[in-house]
Amino acid sequence: MKKVLFSLIGLFVLAVTACEKKVDVDVPYAGDKIVVNTFMQADSPVYIRVTRSTRPGAVNFEELVAADVQLLEDGVAIPVTRQVINSVGYFVSARNVKYGSSYEVTAIHNGLEPIVAKDSLPLAPIAGNVAAFAGGSRLNFELQDRSDVVNYYRIRVYAAEEVNGAVVIKTALKVRFDASYNSDFMNVISPQYFETNVINDERFNGRKLTIFMQTEKAVPAGQQLILEITSLTPAAYNYLRSFDIQVTNSGNVLTDASKVYTNVMGGYGIVAGINSVRLPFKAN
Numbered sequence: 001m002k003k004v005l006f007s008l009i010g011l012f013v014l015a016v017t018a019c020e021k022k023v024d025v026d027v028p029y030a031g032d033k034i035v036v037n038t039f040m041q042a043d044s045p046v047y048i049r050v051t052r053s054t055r056p057g058a059v060n061f062e063e064l065v066a067a068d069v070q071l072l073e074d075g076v077a078i079p080v081t082r083q084v085i086n087s088v089g090y091f092v093s094a095r096n097v098k099y100g101s102s103y104e105v106t107a108i109h110n111g112l113e114p115i116v117a118k119d120s121l122p123l124a125p126i127a128g129n130v131a132a133f134a135g136g137s138r139l140n141f142e143l144q145d146r147s148d149v150v151n152y153y154r155i156r157v158y159a160a161e162e163v164n165g166a167v168v169i170k171t172a173l174k175v176r177f178d179a180s181y182n183s184d185f186m187n188v189i190s191p192q193y194f195e196t197n198v199i200n201d202e203r204f205n206g207r208k209l210t211i212f213m214q215t216e217k218a219v220p221a222g223q224q225l226i227l228e229i230t231s232l233t234p235a236a237y238n239y240l241r242s243f244d245i246q247v248t249n250s251g252n253v254l255t256d257a258s259k260v261y262t263n264v265m266g267g268y269g270i271v272a273g274i275n276s277v278r279l280p281f282k283a284n
Contacts, residue, residue, distance in 0.1 A: 034064065034107050034115045034267040039236065042121045042275040046071055046093040048080065050107055053268050063089045064109045072104040073097065097273075099123060105271045117264040117271035122231035124275045125153060129210075132283040134221035138178060140212045141227055141279070147206025152237035154230040155197045157215065160280065161224055167280040169226060174216040181212035198232070198240045219283040227279045235263045236272035 037049045048069055051061040069091040071078045079094040097103060099121045108114045123146070130141035145151055158169045174193035177185045184203045193216040219225070232240070242261040262268050 032112060034067070034109055034112050034264075034269075035061075036105055036107055036115055036117060036264055036267060036269040036271060038105065038271050040097050040103060040119070040121060040271070040273045042099050042124065042273070043096050045095065046078075046080075046097055046103075047085070048091040048093075048105060049088070050091060050109075052109075052112070064107075064112075065089060066109065067091075068108040070106045072106075073101050075104075097121060099275065103271075103273070107267075113266045115264050115267035117269070119233050119235050119263065119272045121273035122152075122233050122275050124277055125151075125229045125231045127227075127229045127277060127279065130227045130279050130281045132215075132219050132223075132225060132281065134223075134283040135218055137215045137218050138212060139175075139215065139219075139225070139227070139283075140181075140210055141229075142208065142210050143229070144208045145201045145204055145206055150205075150234075151201040152232040152234065153199050153201075154228075154232055154236075154240060154274075155199070155211075155213070156195060156228040156230075157213070158226040158228065159223065160226045167224060167226060173225075175213045176216075178212040178214045181210075184209060185211075194244075196240070196244070198237060198244065200237065221283060223283045225281055225283060227281065228276055229279075230274050230276040233273045235261075235270065236274055239263075239270040239272060 033053045035051045035053050038046055040046050048071070050064045050067045050069055052064055054061065065082065069080055071080050071093050080091040081094070083090055083092045102118065102120050104116060104118045106114065106116045126144040128142055130139065132139035139157065143153075157173045157175050159171050159173055160167050160169050162168070172195040174195055175197065176193045177189045177197070179189045182189065185199065188197070188199055238261040242259070246260055262270060264271060
């Protein structure tokens with residue numbers, strides 16, 4: 001069986017990069033607050049980014065190096081230490097987090113209001129039978145949705161390559177739902193292609209279905225690919241959806257200014273659970 005090089009640090013760093021992307025939206029500024037960003041991946045340490053808020057449109061984010069950061073699992077503290085990864089500072093947990101527990105992040109810094117945020121981790125998605133047609137732009141995979149809860153998903157596709165027997169991500173591909181096959185996704189089908197597609201199971205709750213997607217560019221024969229499907233908690237879904245809306249509406253005078261969802265009490269940002277699976281395949 002081929003191994004997939006799954007970089008959990010890279011996964012989180014990519015998420016935090018999105019949190020710090022410049023968006024020119026005229027939203028009233030409520031003053032300096034603590035900003036905490038972390039997507040807690042199951043079976044991985046937690047990487048917590050802590051910065052000071054800035055006015056909309058800013059590109060520099062001051063890290064609060066001296067912040068007192070705590071991570072609690074079911075009320076019991078997990079030690080965290082500050083580490084610098086790819087020139088960016090994070091508070092990193094001493095051990096992995098897991099499904100079935102509740103997590104709380106607190107942060108204190110002189111002169112700023114203390115913050116607290118809570119979330120848990122979702123179950124991993126059930127997916128398989130992924131395939132792509134060489135020389136074309138269509139790929140498909142099966143997804144088994146659970147019926148006991150509302151489920152939220154993020155779908156991403158990567159071009160990859162094999163390095164020393166492992167499948168390594170190269171670049172993210174832009175994709176969209178294929179309108180020819182996906183009547184279950186009429187509410188999210190778009191003429192645009194996106195690197196990230198976020199959906200819920202409102203139209204297919206509890207069903208097993210085949211999902212068809214189109215890539216923006218044709219995929220050559222033999223191209224190594226990775227399909228990433230991520231289960232999201234409601235907090236993660238609300239954050240990603242509101243962030244996408246803000247980016248899409250940025251500069252559009254016909255729409256109202258929108259704020260990105262936050263579950264951080266006393267501050268800004270997001271503390272949310274995710275659970276990703278990555279499926280390597282080739283275009284044939």
